[in-house]
Amino acid sequence: MVSRFDHPNIVKFLGAAWSIESDLQALFEYMENGDLRAYLSACVLPRYWTPTKFQLAIDTVEALIYVHSFDPPMVHRDLKSRNVLISADMHAKLTDFGTTRYRSNDDTMTIGVGTGRWVAPEVISGSTQYDQSADIFSFGVLLTEIDTHSLPYYDAVGPSGNTLEEVAVLQMVANGQLRPTISASCPTAVRDLANLCMSQNPRDRPIAAGIAYILRTSQREMKVPELCQSPTGADTS
Numbered sequence: 001m002v003s004r005f006d007h008p009n010i011v012k013f014l015g016a017a018w019s020i021e022s023d024l025q026a027l028f029e030y031m032e033n034g035d036l037r038a039y040l041s042a043c044v045l046p047r048y049w050t051p052t053k054f055q056l057a058i059d060t061v062e063a064l065i066y067v068h069s070f071d072p073p074m075v076h077r078d079l080k081s082r083n084v085l086i087s088a089d090m091h092a093k094l095t096d097f098g099t100t101r102y103r104s105n106d107d108t109m110t111i112g113v114g115t116g117r118w119v120a121p122e123v124i125s126g127s128t129q130y131d132q133s134a135d136i137f138s139f140g141v142l143l144t145e146i147d148t149h150s151l152p153y154y155d156a157v158g159p160s161g162n163t164l165e166e167v168a169v170l171q172m173v174a175n176g177q178l179r180p181t182i183s184a185s186c187p188t189a190v191r192d193l194a195n196l197c198m199s200q201n202p203r204d205r206p207i208a209a210g211i212a213y214i215l216r217t218s219q220r221e222m223k224v225p226e227l228c229q230s231p232t233g234a235d236t237s
Contacts, residue, residue: 009063011095033086054219059092079138124174133202140197144180152180176200
């Protein structure tokens, strides 16, 4: 499937290699700056929304626009920071399409796919009728991660102040009782967008093209200097 993709924000498939048939390996372009999770972990405080952070978010949603434009639409199903890779010139490219499926009006989707803390409520609940709006929810979670530089629900605690177990987190997400933290310094437009993407009802979530428009508008309006370097030390301005 991935060999069909041709988009600047999707990691390019180069070919396959093997020594024996059971050792088949896919070859992809090399992404010099690793993944988004590593980049966010390496960034120094304060954690403002810099031009580069906006661009990484825009690049990622541009990949979703492309994936969702197929007929029938594709659903990535595992959008998270580890699956967003960063090039030498600090552009993001989406990878890991191993769980991607076409979505049609009469098919069902395999449940239990995707890394838990980025997964939409309807997927957690076991629905087999979810669509590309599940990716939009995951993107909303990704926006909170870009904002705070922390893993989703890193600060989720129970009534007694104890850290919530993974199962408890997922149950609360599925029931609409919990969403990731957004920082006080997050631009209002980004905060509102992230919350809209993470709407409990899939029909209330925006489409990828609308998200890209809001992010581009916000990027133009923000005047914050770069404060983070790329993992390789390159200038991100």
